Amino acid sequence: MTDDRSNDESVGDRAMSDEATSDEAVSDEDSTTAAAAEAEPIEEPIEEPIEEPIEEAIEEAPPFDVRTMPGGARSAIEAVLMVVDQPVTANELATALELPEHEVAEAIEDLERGYAEQHRGFALRCINEGWRVYSRPDYAPAVEKFLLDGQQAKLTQASLETLAVIAYRQPISRSRISAVRGVNVDGVVRTLLTRGLITEIGSEGEQGAMLYGTTPYFLQRLGLSSLDELPALAPYLPDADVVDELIAQGHG
Known part of the structure; x- marks a missing residue:
């Protein structure tokens, strides 16, 4: 009887010892968790996305082409001839307007023919191979009357x-x-x-x-x-x- 009781007490003591050890382990684990919670959080580096260079679209000026203007090349040539101070050659017009010289010559002939058919008050005259717009001689009396009458004569x-x-x-x-x-x-x-x-x-x-x-x-x-x-x-x-x-x- 004495041995059995002694054995039971020994088993009980070991159980209590194991439970105490377990409680200590849990306590240590709780302390570690609490310490970790109190510690400052570690911020992991955020990887920023790599920005790829954006190629800006460069708008190129449309190619110069008088043929695309209202009235085409002929009207463009006419506009230039209206403002020049001195006669210009077909070659000079062709170079400035980026046109073949033969196309400029044909346009000038077409313009003068149209002026004559429509009885316009101006005409294209060629002087030393250069072209310019002049008042048509047929209307010289009207021009003189306007310019030389009254105050216009001064x-x-x-x-x-x-x-x-x-x-x-x-x-x-x-x-x-x-x-x-x-x-x-x-x-x-x-x-x-x-x-x-x-x-x-x-x-x-x-x-x-x-x-x-x-x-x-x-x-x-x-x-x-x-x-x-x-x-x-x-x-x-x-x-x-x-x-x-x-x-x-x-x-x-």
């Missing part, structure tokens, strides 16, 4: 000065007139041409600069029979060498 100071230079230095180019006056005279020369006071009387040198001179109508308006009757104003104008030097300085 010339500005710039027109009078330019006319004097042409009268005393003719034949003279537009660049030489500008050199004498010190200003651009393109608009004034056009006015004098339109009013019939000056006219184109040929070209000069290899560059083909247009030369201008006065008309019989100019003498009529001044009441002169010839240019010899002009007042002695020439001595007050610069010599030709001085004019050439002024032109060279202007181009420099």
Whole structure:
């Protein structure tokens, strides 16, 4: 009896010891979990997505082609001829508008034919292989009536000065007139041409600069029979060498 009780007590003691050990283990595990919970969380590095370079679409300008314009190449050529100050060749038009020269020549002929058939007040004239729009001679009386009637007959100071230079230095180019006056005279020369006071009387040198001179109508308006009757104003104008030097300085 004593041995059995002793055995039972021994078994009981071991069970209690095992339970205590188990409780200690659980306690240790709880402490570890609590310590881990109190510790700062470890942030794992976030991998940022690699941005691939985006190729921006570069819009290229559409190719220059006057054929795609309203009216096509013919209307484009007409627009240029309406604004040029001096006659331009078919080759110059072809180069500027990126067209074959033969196509430009055909368009010019077509335009002039159309102007004539429609009785337009302007025409295309070829001077030294260059083309430009001019008023049609058939309507010269109407143009003169408008420009020379009443107030329209009065010339500005710039027109009078330019006319004097042409009268005393003719034949003279537009660049030489500008050199004498010190200003651009393109608009004034056009006015004098339109009013019939000056006219184109040929070209000069290899560059083909247009030369201008006065008309019989100019003498009529001044009441002169010839240019010899002009007042002695020439001595007050610069010599030709001085004019050439002024032109060279202007181009420099």
